[in-house]
Amino acid sequence: MSNKQQLLIVIALCCGLALLWFLKQNPALNNLNAALQADATLQAYPYTFRTIKIEGDVATLTSPRSPQVSVLQFLQIAKPNLDTSNPDSPSMIAAQKELAQVQEQAADIAKAQPGIKSVQWEIDRSWYASHGIIVE
Template sequence: MSNKQQFLIVLALFLGLALLWFLKQDPTLNQLNGMLKADTELQAYPYPFRAIKVENGIATLSSPRSAQVSVLHFFNIAKPGLDTSNPDSPAMIAAQKELAHVQEKAGKLAKEQPGIQDIQWEIDRSWYASHGIKVE
């Protein structure tokens, strides 16, 4: 096989993969993620809320909150200067209210998008894994 033939095969494979990637893009999901990234309040928060999927008018958004992971684990990562030894301290209560507010805003922004009737939340296993915490 000549170098030219090898090059054409590699080029065809590359173009095929690029086409496959392009066809798998979900414009609604991309638009929703773009909108979440554009919000200055969400951008300023240490956790990047994002849309995972959109199906039948329901947007699934990532969340650091879950019964599976203590919010203390989240704050130890996202707000390393926060003293998490006393969950009832004013600083912890304020941090929890801020997280609830920011997550509520992400959900509200998602619901405002055309075609989105409802949202659901899914624990962000990959975010935790990137910080050394395995979520079952």
């Protein structure tokens, strides 16, 4: 096989992979993620909410909140300067309220997108894994 033939095969494979990637893109999902990333409040928060999937009129977004992981574990990672030794302290209560408000804002942004009526949350296992916590 000549070098020219090999080059044409490589170019054809690259074009095929690019086409496959393009066809698998979900414009609604990309638009929702762009809207989440464009929000100044969400940008300022130490956790990035993102869309995993859209099925019908339901968007599934990642969340650091779950019965599987204590909110204290999340806050220890997200806000390392926060004293988490007393969960009833005013600063801890404020941090938990802030998380709830930011997550609610992410849901509101999602529901403001065309065709999205509700939001489901899924624990962000990859985020926790990147911080050394395995979520079962």
